[in-house]
Amino acid sequence: MIHGQVLPFPAQPSRFERRLDWFAESRRVLIGIWAVYIGLRLLVLLIPVVPTSDAEWYYLRAISLAEGHGYLDNAGAPTAFWPPGWPIALSLVFRKFGASLLVLGLFNLASAALIGQLTLALGRRLFRDEAAARAGFLLLAIYPNAIAYVPLALTEVFYTALLMAGCWAVLARKQTAQLVGAGLIFGFATLVKAQTLVVLPLLFAIEWLRARPVWARLPRLLGQGLLTLFIAFMVVLPWSARNHAQLGHWVLVSTNGGYTLLTGNHDTATGDYTPDAPVVKDLMARTDLDEVARDAEARRLGMDWIKVNPAKFMALLPKKAIRLWAPDGEGEWAYQGGDPNYARFETLYRAVRYANQGYYLVLMLGFASAFVAMTVRRIKGRQRWIDWWLLPYGVTLFPTAICLVFSGQSRFHWPVMPFVCMATGWLVIDLLGRIGRPKAQAVTIH
Template sequence: MRVVRHPGALWFILALIPRLLAALVGRNMGIGLDDMFQYDMLARSLAAGKGFRWYAIEDVQLIQRYLDFDPKTHPQYDPQGLRTSFRAPVYPAFLAVVYRLAGFEHRFFAARVAQAFVTATVAPLTWWVARRLIPQRPRAAHAAAAVVSLYPMLVLLPLALATENLFLPLSLALFAWTLRGPDETRPIVWAGLAGVLMVLVLLTRSVSAVFLPIVAWRAWRSPHRGRTVAVFLAVVVAGVLPWLLRNRALHGRWVWIETSGGYNLYIGFHPQGDGTFYPPAAQELLFIVDDAERDAYARQQAWAFVRAHPLEAGKRILRRLQAFYGLERRVVMFLYSQGLFGAWSRPALLIAALIWLAPFVGLMLLAVRTWPHGHRGPGWGWWLAWVVAYTLPHALILADPRMHLALVPLLTVAAMWTVFMADQWRAAEARARWKAWAGRAAQLGLVLAWGLDLAGDWDRIVVLFGPEGYKAHFDY
């Protein structure tokens, strides 16, 4: 009964169960030689006390079976691995703690279990945010928590060694704290905790710097605005500066938290790409081992493309928006085409695709249906600022459907507002018909964007649903 009286605890448990089941089913799964391999290398190095290094000699020997890549050519190569600034430090540090506690032999299973617990916090956080934004309808908060508890891609997310496992709950906690706002009696405490959360989010994925002005503005609106902002910014600087100094010592010049920005720009503006993830481009920069040199070269190439093809660069912003809010199909298409699940019949594949894709389709169609209703109540301005801020850098640099996962809880809350506040927005549309047409136009735009995306990849979809689809071996 005590748990039932605390909805947050209840939703944590309900969200944890399917995630733990997924971790148990995948307990013997390995990892791919992609981002997951890089995070594993960094975590193993940290856990072994060797520092933030990757591509130790044994890792190089492994990856050279598949790629023409030889970091040993770097003049400062150490058999223990190269010191790197390519990745932000918090997620590898989290994995390193898990590895030290569980041992290296079963590290993947231990990481997946730990990530199941961490990502399960998204459900109670979503419940709290929905309770705050839709106070008139308590059931809306429970519905929102139920959706994120069972959302297919969020349930399976802990199986991957991916930053989203930390970034999603941390960024949602930061939004919830921003939404709460400074307490009139203890604004400095609020500012301090906001600063700590901001540091953790920044050092997990540096793209979250877009949230900094939003949280700072929230601090400025407190009763003691000057001191509150000062404390918040002081905590952020104190938390991030040591890592920036470490990177400066490594490269001899100032660089950002992670030097993957140029790499992302290079892929996003690759001449043969379309603005989204382009697998061949991901391997073209391997000949530059030094992170800072690679970052500078990649940025130079990207800006050269923008200057030479400004119209095409502008078109790619729209393509990235389409990809960012696109169907979550790339991961499952890749996994099925590798033969991991064997051969499925066409009806079984269709049912699985509907189960996988329907939640996001439903959430987005509901969320955009009522977008013209701007005056929903207190807090929705912060919601809008957060969603726009996180969408913008992906539209400008690089986008993939997986990247919208951090917004799924907030989109779920908006969808629940549409469902549970129907009497309010329908009455408003009866007085202003343009709102109804604008909402339906947004839904139609989404459907057209998804249709164009599927049409552009139709050849591979046909192969996937064919008798040999399970061994098509698509690129990720």
């Protein structure tokens, strides 16, 4: 018998570890998070905010479609200005339940509930940790700017539900036929935001590179990706055909692409969305151009400016990125213009806006730190670096690339925030686990 031998002896789980286990396993915890998530979003529906600006356009288009008048501009002429997916979806709800702000809010609430469920499902899938998934869900539940959008007639809540559902359909598929559903979802999402299809190559690229044999798997995944893109294109095609029939030109989705390009690229551009710039206002005031020609002229003006001013364009890139990612809480603007009681509660609104900005910065700091922490962990564990945990970071490239070409608007990062919460939730649980984990005790055998 060997005397005096020191052997490591696993310590009993600490009280803190048991609490983390309770957080991950308790049904009551999950119900509680759901109660907070839905309760706060129901509460904000009590605010009588009427649609203004972009929201008013979408809301009126939805009413026009619900009444059978078609997708018309304010003068009653057929239009393809701005993508039609959100008004089309909202019009179907209005046709069934009537057009009202209450119906709008409840439809957004249903979309928000889907976002919550997908935040949990994707969090479990990406990070393989129930506690991390729940933590990400909780972070999203109390995020003020996410709550603020629920009563608004803007695209963000509905679009984010579609984007996340499309990602889940690709990740969770068990057979190729299920990609038809993913294609349908991404196709309709493209009708809401025309640039959506760039997400599909990202999804299949991650799946391709996450496991060996890389090259042997490429033909199958390439075929699946092309199938999904084809289905999505077939969803968009009827709308494109409608545009050709009613406008006399082929317009894939909408006629605001050139307009948006010009608002971010002209002599007085600052990196922000500037629709009041003289060059933009002058173009929009021209009566010798129809809608399609005006959009084409705006695209030409924007592209010509970039070609003539490459240095100025490059100088705008960091300003656009900062404008996209630095501020948050822009949902308050809708209340400022649409809530008749805003003046009475302006101090409260601003306090929530400032608190939201601080909370947002913490989320983004956690998001960046999670990238570093996961990278270090996978390198130390000799795991393949590319895996589904990279999806939240890949999704951030989607609005970033768009804003660098067009203009920076903080509203465009709204659909990314559930993914940010997932990654930050994983980091929180990982740090808490490290802090609360007791060290192994050394036991001497005599």
